[in-house]
Amino acid sequence: MNRFLQFPQLSLPTRKLPPPFLFHGLRRSHGSYCSQVIEIHKDQVGVSSNRNSHPRFRTFCTSKDLLIKKCVPCNTKELRPMADDAADVLMPQVDGWNLVKEDGINKLRQSWKVKSFTKGLEFFKIVADLAEKEGHHPDLHLVGWNNVTIEIWTHAVGGLTENDFILAAKINKLSVDHLLRVKATQ
Numbered sequence: 055m056n057r058f059l060q061f062p063q064l065s066l067p068t069r070k071l072p073p074p075f076l077f078h079g080l081r082r083s084h085g086s087y088c089s090q091v092i093e094i095h096k097d098q099v100g101v102s103s104n105r106n107s108h109p110r111f112r113t114f115c116t117s118k119d120l121l122i123k124k125c126v127p128c129n130t131k132e133l134r135p136m137a138d139d140a141a142d143v144l145m146p147q148v149d150g151w152n153l154v155k156e157d158g159i160n161k162l163r164q165s166w167k168v169k170s171f172t173k174g175l176e177f178f179k180i181v182a183d184l185a186e187k188e189g190h191h192p193d194l195h196l197v198g199w200n201n202v203t204i205e206i207w208t209h210a211v212g213g214l215t216e217n218d219f220i221l222a223a224k225i226n227k228l229s230v231d232h233l234l235r236v237k238a239t240q
């Protein structure tokens with residue numbers, strides 16, 4: 055008996071993949087939870103529920119896909135917050151970000167120390183330009199003059215969507231090292 059769902063090869067990389075590992079999780083479908091076992095190959099992000107796919111046959115996206123994807127408008131009625139297990143599967147692709155739950159809302163959070171208060175504002179401007187380009191916006195915090203924290207979640211649905219992971223992955227690629235205090239351990 056085929057123990058796991060075979061997903062259509064939508065974005066599987068062509069090269070031979072190492073043996074997959076099975077991911078067992080719960081997926082909410084039509085209001086009820088059903089367990090599902092999906093096959094996730096080593097260098098694939100795992101399940102990403104993009105807007106157009108049928109909820110059952112979600113497309114796999116590789117680790118690089120987040121960087122080449124574009125955020126979608128948050129006012130589309132199909133947009134739903136992703137389940138905790140789907141967020142867990144995507145977390146390895148947004149290095150440095152933490153998954154936090156606040157008042158029942160899942161968010162991505164990362165903090166940095168900047169060289170000065172004004173460099174913190176420069177940091178925000180660079181992030182803001184990216185957010186405007188993506189049409190998806192983070193919550194920006196600058197406290198104690200040099201402590202920057204960014205939180206990302208989709209306000210329209212009160213949780214995480216793929217937009218948040220796309221924005222987090224792209225923030226990780228911004229050239230901001232000149233604004234940051236070098237960590238003592240480095």
Ligand SMILES: C[C@H](O)[C@H](O)[C@H]1CNC2=NC(N)=NC(=O)C2=N1
Pocket residue numbers: 126127128129189190191192206207208209210211
């Ligand atoms: C239409 C447009 O997508 C919405 O107004 C956007 C703007 N930026 C956004 N950013 C975030 N983080 N959440 C939203 O729900 C959101 N909505």
